[in-house]
Amino acid sequence: MPPEKKNIPAHIAIIMDGNGRWAQLRGLPRTKGHKAGTETVRAIVTRCRELGVRHLTLYAFSTENWSRPKEEVGTLFDLLNSFLKNEQKKLLEQDIRLKVVGDIDGLPLVVRTALKHVIAKTAHCSSMTLNLALNYGGRGEIVRACRALVAAGVSPEEVTEERLTQELYTVGQPDPDLVIRTSGELRISNFLLFQSAYSEYYFPDVYWPDFTPEELDKALADYASRQRRFGKTGDQMEAWEA
Ligand code: IPE
Ligand code: IPE
Ligand code: MG
Numbered sequence: 001m002p003p004e005k006k007n008i009p010a011h012i013a014i015i016m017d018g019n020g021r022w023a024q025l026r027g028l029p030r031t032k033g034h035k036a037g038t039e040t041v042r043a044i045v046t047r048c049r050e051l052g053v054r055h056l057t058l059y060a061f062s063t064e065n066w067s068r069p070k071e072e073v074g075t076l077f078d079l080l081n082s083f084l085k086n087e088q089k090k091l092l093e094q095d096i097r098l099k100v101v102g103d104i105d106g107l108p109l110v111v112r113t114a115l116k117h118v119i120a121k122t123a124h125c126s127s128m129t130l131n132l133a134l135n136y137g138g139r140g141e142i143v144r145a146c147r148a149l150v151a152a153g154v155s156p157e158e159v160t161e162e163r164l165t166q167e168l169y170t171v172g173q174p175d176p177d178l179v180i181r182t183s184g185e186l187r188i189s190n191f192l193l194f195q196s197a198y199s200e201y202y203f204p205d206v207y208w209p210d211f212t213p214e215e216l217d218k219a220l221a222d223y224a225s226r227q228r229r230f231g232k233t234g235d236q237m238e239a240w241e242a
Contacts, residue, residue, distance in 0.1 A: 012176065013195075040212075043212065046094070081110060081111060139190060145164050
């Protein structure tokens with residue numbers, strides 16, 4: 001059972017990991033794992049939307065993932081292309097806005113074109129924002145933001161956390177409340193470094209293709225049982241919540 005609405009995170013960010021191992025365990029090529037992973041994406045997007053999550057960020061391709069074999073990278077982008085083609089209608093029906101978090105200009109032309117098309121088509125949707133982290137790296141994002149500040153002639157005194165936040169890919173969106181990484185790995189792999197400063201983390205021991213909506217419910221129940229303190233004491237938080 002999912003938790004009550006007031007405990008639903010406004011922003012969930014997910015490191016979708018373990019597709020390759022899921023496939024290898026079954027004697028299948030890694031690409032089959034990525035294909036199975038896209039089914040999970042569909043199910044989790046729908047579930048988040050039903051639960052009233054306002055922002056969902058899915059880490060789909062890191063700047064470091066370019067170093068994988070060319071064929072695997074090609075398959076990932078082919079799958080992304082079919083996903084965009086097949087899901088556009090459903091995104092519109094579900095009133096979901098698509099965004100890209102990452103350097104879209106560094107993506108292959110066909111992918112970039114398909115993304116821009118769906119982004120434009122869904123720009124008016126307001127029930128949930130689906131951020132696809134593509135060609136994304138957290139350190140690169142911070143460097144890019146610093147460059148933008150310098151280029152805009154911002155003086156040292158004017159460089160604040162708020163000002164820097166405005167140059168991040170996630171500008172205008174709240175920080176993730178909950179970051180989930182599937183597959184049992186306990187690392188963040190360059191994901192939302194600035195934004196996740198106070199996020200709660202959850203590391204389920206399942207590969208991404210096995211991360212069902214029931215697994216998401218478990219993550220949300222765990223999240224609902226935690227007390228976020230933001231540097232304060234537990235007593236202070238209880239007084240504030242009362
Ligand atoms: C996640 O699964 C998908 C991407 C990183 C694109 P992996 O492909 O990393 O799967 P494992 O970690 O090798 O099992
Ligand atoms: C993180 O997974 C990136 C994505 C899920 C897109 P990786 O599989 O690339 O991470 P590492 O290499 O195990 O840290
Ligand atoms: Mg991996």
